[in-house]
Amino acid sequence: MSRGLLSRAVGVYQLSRATTLLTGTRFYSHTEPEPLTVRQQNNGIRRIILNNPKKRNALSLSMLESLRENILTDVDSEDLRVIILSAKGPVFSSGHDLKELTSAQGREYHTKVFHTCAEVMTLIQDIPVPVVAMVNGVATAAGCQLVASCDIAVVTEKSTFATPGVNVGLFCSTPAVAIGRAVPRKVAMEMLFTGTPISAHDALLHGLVSKVVPEERLEEETMAIAQRVCQASRPVVALGKATFQRSECKQTLFHLLHCGYQCFFKVQEPWKG
Secondary structure (H helix, E strand, O other): OHHHHHHHHHHHHHHHHHHHHHHHHHHHHHHOOOOOEEEEEEOOEEEEEEOOHHHOOOOOHHHHHHHHHHHHOOOOOOOOOEEEEEEOOOEEEOOOOHHHOOOOOOHHHHHHHHHHHHHHHHHHHHOOOOEEEEEOOEEEOHHHHHHHHOOEEEEEOOOEEEOHHHHHOOOOOOHHHHHHHHOOHHHHHHHHHHOOOEEHHHHHHHOOOOEEEOHHHHHHHHHHHHHHHHHOOHHHHHHHHHHHHHHOOOHHHHHHHHHHHHHHHHHOHHHHO
16 A cells, blocks of 8 residues: 555656646746847857747847857857858848837937948958858848858749838948949849849849759758868868958948948938928
C-alpha cells in the first residue's frame, strides 16, 4: 500500500511540474516580444533575419539598431566569413516605418533615424566580410536601399523592388544613393520619379541583384555562394572588398546620404504647419 501511495505521489509531482513548465512557457510567449532580428551562426556563415513580418519588416529605429548590433558583433572574429541577410514573411522590407517620420516625432528624432540608417548601410560596405541579401518578396524604399547596399543579392522570381515614396509625398532621396550606384542613371530615375516596381528579372538585367532563382532553390543557391566565400582566404576577401569599395568612392557615400536627408527635410517643411 505504501508503495502505491509513493507511486501516486511521484505521479502528482511530475504532473504538477509539467503543468508549471507549460504554464511558464505560455506566460513567456505572451509577455516577451519576438526579437526584431534573429542572429544565427554556423561554420563561418552568420544569418541575420529581419523578424517583424506583421510590420512588413519596416526599418524602424529599433530594427536598424538591432540590425547594426547583429552585424557588428564579433565582426573581426576569424570565425566569421560571410553574412546573409534575409527576412521572415512575404516582404523583405517595406522601408522606414512612416509612423516614425511624422511631425509629432520631430526633426531631432527623424535625424536619428536617418543617421542610424546611414550607419547600417555604410557598415554593410565597410565590414571585412561579404554581405549577401537573400530576398524572397517585396523590397521597397529603404528596404530596396538595403538590398542595393549588400555585396551580393540572390532573389526569387516573385521578388520586386521599388522606391514608391514619390507617390505618398516622401521622395526616396536616401535610397536613391545606393540604387543610383547599383543601376544605370535612367533606370534609377524612372524608379524614383514613378515609384513603379521592377521585377526580379529586370533588377537582374540592370544590376540591382546578382541572381534570380526559383523560390524552392533560394536557400540552396544562397548557401552555395556563402560556402564558396568561406573556402577563400578571409584576409584576401577583406582586402579585395576594401579595395573595391575605395574604387567606388565609398567615402563620399555618407556625405551623399546626408545630402539626401537635407533634401528630405526641405520637402517635409509643410509638416511644420
